[in-house]
Amino acid sequence: MRTDWIHEYTIEQLRLRVLRGGGGITTYFRVLADASQAWIVLILSGLAVGFIAAAIDIAGNWLADVKTGVCTTSFYLNHSFCCWGLQSTEQCKDWVTWGHLFNVGPAGGVYVVQYLIFILFSVTFALSACFLVLHYAPYARQSGIPEIKTVLGGFVIRRFMGGWTLLIKSLGLCLSVASGLWLGKEGPLVHVACSCANILMKPFHSISQNEARKREILSAAAAAGISVAFGSPIGGVLFSLEQVSYYFPDKTMWQSFVCAMVAAVTLQFMNPFRTEKLVMYQVIFTRGWHDFELIPFCVLGIMGGLYGGLFIKVNIFIAGLRRRTWVKSFPVLEVFVVALASALINYPNVFMRVQVSELVANLFQECSATNDDILDICQDGKTAGPVSLLILASVLGMILASFTFGLQIPAGILLPSMGIGALYGRAMGMVVQVWQRNNPTAWMLRSCEPDVQCITPGVYAIVGAASAVGGVTRMTVSIVVIMFELTGALTYVLPIMVAVLISKWVGDAFDRKGIYEAWINFQEYPFLDNREEPVPDLLVSQVMTRLEDTVVIEATGHTIASLDDLLHTQPYKGFPVVADARDALLLGYISRTELRYAIDKARNLPRTTECHFGGSALIGTVSENSLDMRPWMDHTPMTLPARSSLMLATSLFQDLGLRYLLFQYHGQLQGLMTKKDAWFILNSVKDEKRFVHATRDRFAGDVNSTNVISSS
């Protein structure tokens, strides 16, 4: 089912007009109460998202640390809380690794036990997440952003944002994040946030029953998701605008801002890391950057674009393979194999053993006496080893992430991309640092002061991370702002902007679609992208459902029984109303829902009661006892001449969010077209490289997932 924005907003206008009619103090309070409903939902959603994000952080971190050891004083504490207050140089006696707990003797034995227990926990967590998803809420799988984009684009996916999905997604996220697979919780938090809003708006019928208003709230909730994911409320608003929302009026901007802010404040209040930071990888830099560094930053941008373009191709190729082969029937086995392989590969490499969030946090850090160097990347004179390990980790991370994104577990791609970018970025930073130290007198380095640290590899990690996320998602402004909010330094905005821009250009050279659009395409969701490539040069008359194939309703001559029959025999979402079938003079359009409602409302009348749909031609022909259907009709449906271009029709679908268009010539109906028709036509042209003048029936067999996006 699709949303007709114009129609929904018209209904809303009518509702408001009725509400405001009457005057007096009670009306005033009624209007006030009505207006505050949306804000109540937004604030409650923000609070809920903040709480859930904090709970996922706490539970996920504890589970992740359980892979390596246990806190002997209080088993429910993670490593950092168990060793709270100790300096990095002091030994934490309360935290005992499994190898030492089982007292297996020599160091080699400890390593093997640690390794085996790490694998055991990783695989168990991943399998548990997969089990939850498969058995309780299939929609909780993956990131959910492609589906949210489709929903916000005007389609309905039932049960996608229900209570079970929310619960399973939240529990599954704790487990999948803890499993150490190359995935993140950031994208899925957008789904969590939208589910919260969707559940909280249920008691407010004026919102939940109006598809357009519902989408405004969901757009705002999406901003709250990113706000808590990256500790970046403004980035969240921009993410919603740039990536997920289809319509983003000023009102939604303001609502998103409030929702994102409440969520961030709640998370800050919960303080899940006890560090006053909203997210683990929030950093503060003390140094600036130098002009000559723009060259390596540009190179990082190119690398981000290459990574993004390649990642999308490989990931979609693997997804296609999964769909075409026997693997599709064994999702649990697939998760088992990927989790096992990830754990086996992750443990020996220190950069991969830690959680991706911890990895990113450490790679972003400046080297200083106060910062822990758990990854061993701040040792002077030790560069070749860490740099090779960093590069190896980024390549392996990319391979593992491309297998992981698409598994039947809750999994996002934003953080792994950040991790991969931070890995190659830090490697590049360390190389530039060594070069600068070895050539202090070089002309390019004249802005570096002698004996003062000139290069900050952490900045390269940040620029690398931004470029990788840009390459994968093709977002621009929101990434820059998210990174800016993460580092809190305006100084780095320029390098990040340059890298993100270049990475988008390079990525676009592969394909203009980001990872989410690629998945929408892969899943064949009926999403009409308003940034889509040019529409084929066709006339609507070549592709519309023609008058002779259209089921129309004549203004007179119907009874309640015949209309009921029509609804039972015809599956369409609506019917054009014409004066009479012969000259097809268009009078309006009645949707299936409204027709059903009108008939149900008249159930006390005899079934032989005449129904009329108006028109001046009828004056004098309508009997007194007949049922007037005019109030349920749309008297001014959007129409175009049948000789209009397909491009014009498509842009009306995209820009106005229409569900259907009628085509007429001098007031006579010629045919119709729905938004889904437009999507089918555009996709048939794109995928088959030729236009197939096909009706939807020809494609119906190929399109699996559109069945999921159900018709009501």
Ligand SMILES: Nc1ncnc2c1ncn2[C@@H]1O[C@H](COP(=O)(O)OP(=O)(O)OP(=O)(O)O)[C@@H](O)[C@H]1O
């Ligand atoms: N009254 C009608 N008579 C004949 N064909 C119609 C009529 N209304 C729509 N169609 C055509 O039938 C197909 C289904 O249209 P419908 O209005 O049921 O919804 P839709 O949004 O296109 O898709 P879906 O039913 O899959 O959700 C489209 O190809 C459309 O052009």
